[in-house]
Amino acid sequence: MVLWKDLIRGLWAENPTFRLNIGLCPVLAVTTSAINGVSMGVATTFVLVCSSALISLLKRIIPDKVRIPAYIIVIATFVTIVDLVMHAYLPDLHSVLGLFIPLIVVNCIVLGRAEAFAAKNSVVRSAVDGLGMGLGFTWALTLLGSIREILGAGSFFGHALVAEGTTTLGIMSLPPGAFITLGILMAVMNMVSARQKRKVS
């Protein structure tokens, strides 16, 4: 029951992207298509689960004063693993996501969960919490990526939806499209949660 709560918290109530507004750089940068969004989400989820579990395991060993550098080293290790594995097995994806794979190190979600949750809770709960947060991040990226791909390129996960030669909203694939889509999505999420609150009260 506790584990279930840990898992679903990241999906909506404390969704890192829409509710906490942290870790937004990759959300904007890699979501030119749905598949890029999914891949970035999965990579970040892997780092989150592994680093949360390991930090929780080491929480009694790491001295309090140097905990932040220690956490960063743990996170950087897993990011390097993801970076090298992707470079070897998924070179195309690696070149598209490029800089934003090493930048998972400074994604505030990972460090934030380490500090706020993994440092205080058991290994299993920390891993589940990391998984929930990661999945919450992944669905946000996938949603944004899908909207931008459908409107900007007229396709969904690479499958064309419109006839060749149709004019699409090219701006959605460019940087301004990312900002504007996320702004509108944030407003929609606020509306949905305001409605939920009204129902409860």
Place this chain on the structure above:
Amino acid sequence: MSLFTILISALLVNNFVLVRFLGICPFMGVSKEVDSAIGMGLATTFVMVVTAAATWLIQWFILEPLGLPFLQNMAFILVIAAMVQLVELFLHKTSPALYRAMGIFLPLITTNCAILGFAIMGVQNSYSFIETVIFGLGAGLGFTLALVLMAGIREDLRFADIPKPLRGVGIAFILAGLLSLAFGGFAGLV
């Protein structure tokens, strides 16, 4: 590439915040007032220039000769954290007034992905030492410019009648989109 081209490219054409999406968290967090935006921008620029020099030396004198480029990520983030700490101590000692103005922003800079991002990019483009420092300066000034522009608009926006769900980050992102559209106009410059 000439130094001027690198500077203008990092400052305007490929603006770190509005075109490359680096450093979005401080961009959204500290762009509510112009004064704090300037403080944050200058502190970041300062750290970027210092980090540029340090990471270049580490990459080409330690990591490459020893065959350890896979440690780049770890080495750079430690260097940045150390540099931020060093800058903090230095300012505290030499200029207490400046320290008070920048103080609260300094610890936040470590997790600004623009800094790690530009350090890695500098290595990928195999810039020389001077080029890396200029690249850092351009990136930092570009970050400051975006932050100050945004803060100016948000200050005026305080009295505007914005639809309720859009208030806060929602409208800020749409504004950033419009700014980014404007910066798109620089695309042909370099």
